[in-house]
Amino acid sequence: MPLTINVPELITCDAVITGNVNCGGTDVPGAEIFFAHFPDGVISYDPNPAISDVNGDFSTTVTVLPGTPLISIDVHATTEVEGDILEVHVGSQAECPIVECPCKFRIGIRGNRAHANVDITNQGVESTLRGRINVTAIQCFTAKPGCDPDVDHFNVSFRSGKTMINFIQGRRIEIECIGDTFARVRGTALGTGNLFQGLFEVLIEVSIGPGNIGTWTVLADDNMGHTFFTTFTARMSQITSIGECGLQF
Numbered sequence: 001m002p003l004t005i006n007v008p009e010l011i012t013c014d015a016v017i018t019g020n021v022n023c024g025g026t027d028v029p030g031a032e033i034f035f036a037h038f039p040d041g042v043i044s045y046d047p048n049p050a051i052s053d054v055n056g057d058f059s060t061t062v063t064v065l066p067g068t069p070l071i072s073i074d075v076h077a078t079t080e081v082e083g084d085i086l087e088v089h090v091g092s093q094a095e096c097p098i099v100e101c102p103c104k105f106r107i108g109i110r111g112n113r114a115h116a117n118v119d120i121t122n123q124g125v126e127s128t129l130r131g132r133i134n135v136t137a138i139q140c141f142t143a144k145p146g147c148d149p150d151v152d153h154f155n156v157s158f159r160s161g162k163t164m165i166n167f168i169q170g171r172r173i174e175i176e177c178i179g180d181t182f183a184r185v186r187g188t189a190l191g192t193g194n195l196f197q198g199l200f201e202v203l204i205e206v207s208i209g210p211g212n213i214g215t216w217t218v219l220a221d222d223n224m225g226h227t228f229f230t231t232f233t234a235r236m237s238q239i240t241s242i243g244e245c246g247l248q249f
Contacts, residue, residue, distance in 0.1 A: 003033075003086040005077045011043070011064055013096040018059045020052070023081050027056030031079045035060060038074045038223045039188055039201035042173060043094055049079075064096035069152060071095070071171055071188050072199055101140035101147035103177035105242040107206055108136040109214075114234035118158055120165070121227040122195060131160030133230065135216060137185050137204055139175045140245070147245035154185055154204060156218055158228075164193035165228060167202050167220055180242045181208040189220070196226050212236045 005019035017035070021028045032049040043064050050058040062075075073094050078087040116133040119126070137154035140147040154170035170189035177183050184205040191200045203219040214236045220228040 002081070003077065003079060003088050005075065005088055005090055007075050007090040007092045009092060011062055011073075011092060011094040013066075014061060014063045016059055017045075017062055017075070018057065019050075019077065020056045021058070021079055021081065021086065022056050027054070028052055028081055029054045029056060031056070031058075031081060033058050033060075033077055033079045035062075036076045036078075038076070038199070039071075039173065040223075041065065042068055042071065042073060052079075064094045066096050067100060067174070068094060068096045069100055069149075069172060070097075071173060074199070097149070100149040100172075101175075101245055103175065103183075103242070103244055104140035104142065104147045104151075105175070105177055105183040105240075106138045106141045107183050107214075107240050107242070108237035109134055109216075110235040110237045112136075112237075114216075114232055116158070116230045116232035118160070118165075118228060118230040120195075120229075121225065124225050129158075129160040129163060131158055131163070133158045133218075133232065135204060135206075135218060137170070137183070139172055139183075139185055141241065145246055154187065154189065154202070156189070156202065156204070156220070158230075163195055165195050166192045167200055167228075168192055170202060173201075177242050177244070182206070183242045191220070191222065191226070196220075196222070196228070198222055198224075198226075200226075200228075206236075208236055208240070208242075212240075214240075 035045040156167040167189035172187040
């Protein structure tokens with residue numbers, strides 16, 4: 001391949017990515033190699049761009065955002081040689097767990113379903129579907145005082161007629177709570193069903209108002225032309241709890 005990168009299978013806080021660029025089997029010196037990744041905001045590169053040496057070799061140091069649990073990432077490198085754009089994608093995993101639990105929560109929809117309108121983009125084509133949705137998230141939750149960072153789970157399921165869209169095996173990048181009425185998790189999940197497939201960055205948040213009615217927002221994006229967005233209201237499940245790590249539920 002004209003552009004190659006060597007990415008560790010597991011990046012723990014920091015690592016070195018190396019690679020080579022050539023044209024027709026001849027090493028290319030002085031090429032600028034730009035790095036990006038998915039999901040966004042998880043890692044950084046220094047330098048970016050990297051510059052290839054006389055042998056076409058280059059390297060960059062990748063640093064994982066502190067507090068990042070184990071997640072799947074896609075490292076993307078691009079360069080331009082004689083007017084041609086060269087690019088390569090390599091999958092890996094990254095983590096740098098330090099402080100994972102600023103709060104804890106367990107949220108869900110009463111009866112495990114609600115009606116929602118969902119705006120989707122499928123390979124650049126936009127449409128709106130109406131159907132039934134269920135959202136659950138359990139983050140750092142324990143019924144005892146304190147938090148349990150090993151508790152890390154969220155799922156989204158949506159069905160409209162014969163169309164099914166699910167985001168499963170969710171793992172957090174970050175969470176946030178405000179008092180006992182707002183919870184937010186951003187992370188990665190696997191898209192499944194008969195419409196979306198692959199790794200997505202997913203945002204789930206809920207604000208609880210009078211009558212234990214939650215206003216939910218769900219946003220998912222795979223950075224490849226597939227998106228999922230909805231906001232809806234639904235009564236919260238009876239097991240819903242949001243709070244600080246030192247509080248007793």
